[in-house]
Amino acid sequence: MDRFAPLAEGPGLVEEARVSRLRPMLRRFWPDLRPFRWGFVLLLVLSVAMPGVEAFEIWLFQRVVDHVLLPKDISAMYSIALLYVGLSLLGGVISWVDSYLAAWIGEQLQLNIRARMLARLQSVSTTTLDKLRAGDVLTRLTSDVAAVEGLTIGVGITLVGSIAKLGFFGFALFRLDWRLALLSLTVVPAFWVIGQRFARRLKAVSRERRRRAGGLTSVAEESLAVTSLVQIHGREAEEAARFDREARAVLANELGAARLSATFPLIVDFMELLGVLAVMAGGTWAMRNDRLTLGGLLVFLTYLSQMYKPVRSLGDLGNNIVMAMAGVERVEEVLDLRPGVLECPGPIVLNPAKVRGEVEVVDVKFTYPGALVPALRGISCRFRPGRLSVLNGPSGSGKSTMIRMLARLDDPDEGTVRLDGTDLQELQIRTLRDTVTVLLQEAPVLDATVRENITFAKPDADDEAVWAALRAAGVDDVVAALPEGLDARLQQRGRSLSGGQRQRIALARALVTGAKVLILDEPTTGLDRAAADRFLATLRELVPTRTIIIATHDTEVLAAADDVITLRNELRPTGDPERLQLLPVQDLLPLDEPVPPARIEI
Numbered sequence: 001m002d003r004f005a006p007l008a009e010g011p012g013l014v015e016e017a018r019v020s021r022l023r024p025m026l027r028r029f030w031p032d033l034r035p036f037r038w039g040f041v042l043l044l045v046l047s048v049a050m051p052g053v054e055a056f057e058i059w060l061f062q063r064v065v066d067h068v069l070l071p072k073d074i075s076a077m078y079s080i081a082l083l084y085v086g087l088s089l090l091g092g093v094i095s096w097v098d099s100y101l102a103a104w105i106g107e108q109l110q111l112n113i114r115a116r117m118l119a120r121l122q123s124v125s126t127t128t129l130d131k132l133r134a135g136d137v138l139t140r141l142t143s144d145v146a147a148v149e150g151l152t153i154g155v156g157i158t159l160v161g162s163i164a165k166l167g168f169f170g171f172a173l174f175r176l177d178w179r180l181a182l183l184s185l186t187v188v189p190a191f192w193v194i195g196q197r198f199a200r201r202l203k204a205v206s207r208e209r210r211r212r213a214g215g216l217t218s219v220a221e222e223s224l225a226v227t228s229l230v231q232i233h234g235r236e237a238e239e240a241a242r243f244d245r246e247a248r249a250v251l252a253n254e255l256g257a258a259r260l261s262a263t264f265p266l267i268v269d270f271m272e273l274l275g276v277l278a279v280m281a282g283g284t285w286a287m288r289n290d291r292l293t294l295g296g297l298l299v300f301l302t303y304l305s306q307m308y309k310p311v312r313s314l315g316d317l318g319n320n321i322v323m324a325m326a327g328v329e330r331v332e333e334v335l336d337l338r339p340g341v342l343e344c345p346g347p348i349v350l351n352p353a354k355v356r357g358e359v360e361v362v363d364v365k366f367t368y369p370g371a372l373v374p375a376l377r378g379i380s381c382r383f384r385p386g387r388l389s390v391l392n393g394p395s396g397s398g399k400s401t402m403i404r405m406l407a408r409l410d411d412p413d414e415g416t417v418r419l420d421g422t423d424l425q426e427l428q429i430r431t432l433r434d435t436v437t438v439l440l441q442e443a444p445v446l447d448a449t450v451r452e453n454i455t456f457a458k459p460d461a462d463d464e465a466v467w468a469a470l471r472a473a474g475v476d477d478v479v480a481a482l483p484e485g486l487d488a489r490l491q492q493r494g495r496s497l498s499g500g501q502r503q504r505i506a507l508a509r510a511l512v513t514g515a516k517v518l519i520l521d522e523p524t525t526g527l528d529r530a531a532a533d534r535f536l537a538t539l540r541e542l543v544p545t546r547t548i549i550i551a552t553h554d555t556e557v558l559a560a561a562d563d564v565i566t567l568r569n570e571l572r573p574t575g576d577p578e579r580l581q582l583l584p585v586q587d588l589l590p591l592d593e594p595v596p597p598a599r600i601e602i
Helices: 022-069 074-123 134-176 178-225 227-232 236-288 294-335 399-406 429-435 450-454 463-472 476-480 499-511 529-545 555-560
Strands: 359-366 376-383 388-392 414-419 436-439 517-521 547-551 563-566 570-573 582-585 598-601
Touching: 022 074, 022 134, 022 294, 074 134, 074 294, 134 178, 134 294, 178 236, 178 294, 359 399, 376 399, 376 414, 388 399, 388 529, 388 555, 399 517, 399 547, 429 436, 436 499, 450 463, 450 499, 463 476, 463 499, 463 529, 499 529, 529 547, 529 555
Parallel strands: 388 547, 388 563, 436 517, 517 547, 563 598
Antiparallel strands: 359 376, 359 414, 570 582
């Protein structure tokens, strides 16, 4: 099963995250933290300094009891008060710098990781992306990335700070009375054992918690995306029930995590109480033997209560680590997705002005991951500049797959696709994208201005180039009639435009790049005949300067084509008597030398 693929039944909507080790995780995300390493070092120094200030403040309390309260001597209070004020100001400055610096480094780290994840998702083959659930991916980009920040920064600060507190307060305890100190530490092993047992149980709960959160988001996203379909077929109750089932699973998991999180402090508090009671009994005995003053005992108990906090923090740290690791593992899965296409070392960079736009497909075979049969087998043909070529064939014959090969959205398993005689895999990807552009069937329009929609494909295009593209697409009059012109904002998915206008805006976006090869996937789908004819007339005007390839069933487009390449999808038995699987047969018929209108079957 593909990584992120939904589970069909039962356990949930997304697969359980894989199990990873802590040290490799930290090594993996160190490059993201490296630019802020000196700030992180400063955070660790502040984490050590703050317990030192606290320890000194507690020691001053002993001076107050033994030298001010018991002897009733107010004169000794002045110097102690000045020290208290100074320590309070110092602690405040350390706390402020620590909080701000931790927030700044943490947000920068999350920003870098999210940028890496989005870049990886943008590089993944669209066939892989189509298998991912958008809601689950969004959860990985948000809360799961926050888990990485908690694991790399939060855990480090907590660990160093807790060890520093143990060092300062432990030293103070032994300095006051080493016998009482040893007595107070008898409960520490119990803290550790309890923490380890809870960590193991919480680990499984945390993974399921993350998985369920992604599933709930996915259900909500999918349901809202097809609201019209739900209403048309009267499936509102079923969709509500589907959401309720996933929400109840999330609720059950959250309650399980809450029970574990609530039980751990109860046991720890009880262990702390036993330790404090033992110290009070031992302290009373020490005072009777004049080994400890009242101020010393009070300060000892204060140090002890403060020392139990880092012990508890270290116990919680294991729980926090396993909870964070559940999210980090899901982030790693995104970063480990294989890019759809890779650029070869030393790629060829084409001069756009010299590109002719001749595309050759030579003996191409391609099989989608997990598919039993190839989508394309032994395909060879040629698309010439200055001609309108149409890819035709029944559903499943490989038209969309052919488009993916021509635009290098995927690489063929066998064979080559060439542009002006050069294998696409040898070209710089940026050069290829500037030379070959695809107009998708959905013709997506952004919730942005007309200018921003057109220049999306070429951010440095000026207004003159934008208007030229709009004129070439035959939609300049529509934009000119808008009150704001190029600054008019199109609604989400271009709802303020008709279907034909959206197609033309998308065509203008493709044309502004100056690409010599224009590939269109079912461009007239959803258009009325008049709008389709206008769109086709626009394409015919562009033919002399470009190689235009259209995948379509539209008979009007077929009639206007210079070359029609039909992909046949006959079925024949495999020859294996135990397998009745049928394979598509796509015989080789190359598109030979020029000229008259051609009707080729492949």
